[in-house]
Amino acid sequence: MNLKELSQDESLGMTIIVKTIARLVMSFIILFGCYIILYGHITPGGGFAGGVIIAIAYVLMMLTFGGKVAMAKLDNFWASMWDNIGALAFVVLGFLGLTGGHFFLNFINHGTPGTLISAGIIPLANISIAIKVGAALYAIFIGLSVYGRLVTEEEK
Amino acid sequence: MIAIFHVLLGFMIIGSAVAIESRNMLSAVIAVGAVGFGVSLMFLFLGAPDIAITQVIVEVLSLIILIRATTYADNRSIEKKIDSFATITGLFFLGFFVMATVWAFRDITPFGEPLMTVSKRYLAGTAAETGAVNAVAGVILDYRAYDTLGEAMVLFTSVLGAFVILRRRGKKAIEEEDSEQFGILTD
């Protein structure tokens, strides 16, 4: 499923200019989303904003290349699986705090404030929240746009 | 600084008036997008950069969802005959709400002097106790992590509800083909 060949195909999705630009920009959007997630405890941002940014990158791919290409990259089964994995990871992080004292205790070593690897549990919780929110919003968008039409084509 | 707040709030009120009263549905949705960006700008001027980033991103995604729901039908709104009872009731409640807030806000803290009874401890202890330099990240993921857990549950439930509503075939038609697939969606 090579996106470069698919963007030359005239009959699939939008025009060739839109598909080329979307293909080039998508990786930068995901990179920016990862930056917002990982530095969430130092600069403004955090898990919620970063997760929605990553969902927007996949929604861009679905809008420009069409439903079939997006479902081949990440179909609805795997989207809901990543949703479950993110929620489970967050709850497991909460339960692991019980080893120190109470639920959601920040039990990892804090480090020096202001560096990337610091604040214990907070970057890990940011990553799991981002996976959960991003996969959930992409799954909602699959349901709204692609899902109904795919089923009616199978019925025909 | 206060003048900027008044100008932005005036822009937001005019924008939402356009969104509510416009006949063309697509321009109503785009006016909602403009109001959302005005809200994000106001968050930035109020000293909340976290919230401003989140509001812009959520605004973009909700515009996409609203345009998808709106262009399902034709673009015009359906106000052929004016429903006078509903309009008068709506205007009455608007006026009553504004008067009730003017009466209830006589004892509120004046603008610019927050109470901050708990937040003094959060701000003073955020680098020492949690290790996070961003105080908002420290509050939502260390001091008040239960609220984040509740929010994750609410988002999970809303995705589940959206899938149940958008299910295309009934239960009986899919039970024969249900055998090999597993996961949340079964058709």
Place this chain on the structure above:
Amino acid sequence: MSLYVLTMALMGMGIYALIAKRHIIKKIIGIVTMEYAINLFLILIGYRTDGIAPIQDSQISAVELAARAVDPLPQALVLTSIVIGLGTLALMASLAIKLYEKYKTFDMSEINRLRG
């Protein structure tokens, strides 16, 4: 004080759109406007005049941050509320799409009359 009243006027306009309009997308726009107004009001409560954002750089100490920063607690609550508003909007939009497919109209008073 006038800022609070203007924000509540924005919420009142959302209530008017929810009650008085018949098109279902206009009602959804009314709910979205109410959410904007409430989030804005919560952040307005926590604003300190000439305050700085609640992030502690290397040049500022913790005690000075507690004396000069804006309130971080309403910001934490509003962050959750914005993302929940997005989930609610997705649910309302899917309800609107399903209603259109069944009744072929977006008009709520027609749907009330038809009753399946």
